[in-house]
Amino acid sequence: MRKFLRTTRFRVALTAFLASLIALSVVSAWLVLDAQNRLGNGAAQVARERAAAIVQVLNTGAAPADLRLHVRASIYEVTTRTGERVASCPGLRSGGIVPDGGILYRDSVQDLKPGDVDLASQESIGCASALGEDPEGNGLRLHVAAIPSGDSKYRVFGAAIVDESGQAALDSVRVTLLAGVPVIALLIGVIAWLAVRRSLRPVEAIRSEVAEIGAHDLSRRVPAPDSADEIAKLAETMNTMLARLDTAVTRQSRFTSDASHELRTPLASLRTQLEVLLAHPDRLDWRDACRNALLDVTRLQDLVGDLVLLGKLDNAAPERLTPVRLSEVVESCLSGRQGVRAVIEGDPTVLGDRGRLERLLRNLVDNAQRHTRTGVEVTASTMDGFGVLAVTDDGPGIPTGDRERVFDRFVRLDDGRARDDGGAGLGLAIVAEIGRAHGGTVEVADHDGGARLVVRLPSAEARS
Structure with a gap:
């Protein structure tokens, strides 16, 4: 197991999995947050526009009670600075959109229960189209914006319905991404593992061939893939190296054989002369024998000197x-x-x-x-x-x-x-x-x- 965890295939697959997981998570989070902001900003903008429209009507001198005559298709509510309700959208019951705790001028989200809206009365015509319908009877969610009037005598609350279907779709997308991103990252990791495994097959073939090549069988060559990638270049380099090794070993073997032959001849001559001199000391002139032996020794000395020099020249430059x-x-x-x-x-x-x-x-x-x-x-x-x-x-x-x-x-x-x-x-x-x-x-x-x-x-x- 430890060997497998240290393989190139596993490390590349793990890197691909983690990189894709991080990248997909960041992109998914950004998309969800952006969609959430767009969804909330749409309702917030409408709510602020409605509150601003009520403030403009009040700034013209109209009384809060007259808003029902001047404002149509809008969800609003007007209170005094102390929180006393003085006007509201027809069909909206008391305290429907005013935030709990009397928050002054801050946007908030309020949930309207089914009993907070009465669209059946004739007076509800002014905000029926803005409130829409609640087919499932679960109530409505509103984004509420608060703006003071020009003379600061009133607080005006404008509201817009939050798109529940869009929010539901966004929640569904969030759940899908939460489950799908790890699966996609894992799939990318598996694909990377398979791709690396396939790419490394020629390397394994090269390794197997090199493992079988011995010092006395350098004529073999590693298989070269039919491609122009780095692995093909590696195989070409390995074959070139094997060719050089084969040439060097052949040359060294021939050199050793020739050197042994060249050394054997003067040694054999020297030994023969010495053996004859020892066997027949009275028949040979020892001065001539020593002179001939000295010639053979000189020849050996020159040969060994040449071999030593060639060895130095092979190993390094001057x-x-x-x-x-x-x-x-x-x-x-x-x-x-x-x-x-x-x-x-x-x-x-x-x-x-x-x-x-x-x-x-x-x-x-x-x-x-x-x-x-x-x-x-x-x-x-x-x-x-x-x-x-x-x-x-x-x-x-x-x-x-x-x-x-x-x-x-x-x-x-x-x-x-x-x-x-x-x-x-x-x-x-x-x-x-x-x-x-x-x-x-x-x-x-x-x-x-x-x-x-x-x-x-x-x-x-x-x-x-």
Whole structure:
């Protein structure tokens, strides 16, 4: 039960019920009060007009006893300031509309009993039409207005019949609204509950599918509803996320497999050499064996260093970005190298990590030197707001179909360019990751008679 009360469906339904109950109650109360005021104001206005008409007649000098001759179709009564009755509407018996307690000048509502009105006498012609009939014999309800005469000698009471049929209809409407508003609010709440339940069905389908997807089955996708609402966007986002996870897990699995293979080869060679040296110490030169073992250890050390660097590049971008002149990076990397020519055009400056940029260029030059025939050319320039590093060799080149794949990890091409003398296939992958971490791009450009690898990095001026 507690779970149900905390569900979205229940909370939305409860909110819809309470909101509609409050809104309908406020509107209903306003309508009833407005109708009540209109109903009462109609009788009050007529009563005041009749009292004012009597006062005007008295102000002309007419005596109260003469009102029966001057006033027709009106309900009235005139008293002195002490409350003594001096005139009244014909057919209205004594004290019929004067308020109890002798209230002076305030509107009031008085009930006339059947015996307070005598419409059968001939004198009642003056107010018979105003009093109307009492078919049920229950009496009449009058709204009474009191006004003093101009000389303040008299108090004039004018009256008008309150519309009992309208009041009864209003009372019926009040009872109907009192019972109907909660029912309508409850119905709105139920409709809201059903609507939310129907709207959340795709979410439940997505949740069920995600719950069944395991770490080794990321190829599955959640069902996307045939709509353009937020739930469809959620399903699209979930599928995009699953696709990225699938790609990342596949790449990680392949990377782990390739890394274990690359680590296994030098370890196996190292172990074999040590086992042979221990088994036949008199047949092998221990210096040659140690020299070969050291080469394998160096290869392992380089491989582990590359793997650690790739792990860092995967997890975060460089923390410290400072203006770096590419000419200084080129000079530092090419110092002591033979067969490499540098060309600096202008003074290209980028915002980055100098150590990683030097590693990027070093890997490019190492790769080019392994495959060149005569020499390598390194160019640093500025183009369209980018600092550009280009490394060119005159080796066998890179086939067009392999120009994207060559930047993947542990990739070594099958052509003449793959005859590597110790590389593990991580050099260009590190180049690509460093370039990406600096907001740049790395690509194999078209070049006749060799390979040309181009790195584009946003210049420091463009980022500032």
